[in-house]
Amino acid sequence: MLAAAADSVTLDRFRANDLAVDRKPDRTPVTDADLAVEDAIRALLAEHRPEDLVAGEERGGDLDALAGKRVWVIDPIDGTKGFLRGLPVWATLIALVDDGTVTSGMVSAPALGRRWWAHTGSGAYTDDGHGPRPIAVSGVRSLSDAFLSTTNLATWGEYHSRAAYEALVDACWENRAFGDFWHHCLVAEGAIDLAAEPIVNPWDIAPFAILLSEAGGQLTDLSGVARLDGGNALSSNGRLHAEALTILEAGRAH
Structure with missing residues (x-):
């Protein structure tokens, strides 16, 4: 649900001629899509998980002050520099942190047609449009x-x-x-x-x-x-x- 809402916003604004770009205090770019994605996710969480807290890259939230809480951590568009240049390698990152431990994570890269996700004790998965499949790291030892x-x-x-x-x-x-x-x-x-x-x-x-x-x-x-x-x-x-x-x-x- 959260990833689908994010994808709807990002794909609509990707390569848009009227994409608005600003600069944050650290001089990294932020687009109107970054803000819209985080706002959409925050609205859904407020509706369906009102007891949870949210910490996002664009709208704030101090993880250090949220110990012992359930916190959704959001990067609305990771890879904004590529996004604003029309490159397809960007994604929305969503994680649930429960009392300091990440218990769920979702990475959605709609321009690549890919998602990756994991939940504690349930394995890690990806979907490239052909259905979910489990993933595992390499066996390289040297x-x-x-x-x-x-x-x-x-x-x-x-x-x-x-x-x-x-x-x-x-x-x-x-x-x-x-x-x-x-x-x-x-x-x-x-x-x-x-x-x-x-x-x-x-x-x-x-x-x-x-x-x-x-x-x-x-x-x-x-x-x-x-x-x-x-x-x-x-x-x-x-x-x-x-x-x-x-x-x-x-x-x-x-």
Whole structure:
């Protein structure tokens, strides 16, 4: 229901000639579609889950102040820069956090014709238009065989260490910058093995905490702590996680 409402708004505004674009204080873009999607989801939750709280990227909500509560965490359009340029790689991210633990997550990328979702104890799934199917992370056990992705290489120099990321690149078999939501979904379904981000917000990664866990993988910050508010993130098939973290930390030290 929530994802369908979001898709209706985003697809209607995608590639619209009159798309309105503004800038937030952090200089990232926000479109009229971002605001409309979050408002639509909030309206549905107010109607059907009035006792729950909401924290969204555009309309606010402090997760730190909501401990012990049921909170819906929303990123109305993850990949806004691509959305406003007419690229199809963007998605609405929805997660339910219950007393600090993500229990459900949904990622809907309608321009790609894809959804991914997971619930605690129920496994992880995707649907590419041919019906739901279960997904699982890869079985790759060596970084020399691993496929790595990030979002924007330039942000490594600003928020962590470009040298550290390049050291991880050198240790891996292949790398790309699929970016944003998509590379975490690709890790969950076993298409790639690692996705590393030097800067994220809780709404950027909330659904992936449960999606990766239920798919057999792992999501932590770059210090190895499983949290949404660490400011950065590494998702993996689990088998490569510790070694990747070690390289990222060693590279930063230099």
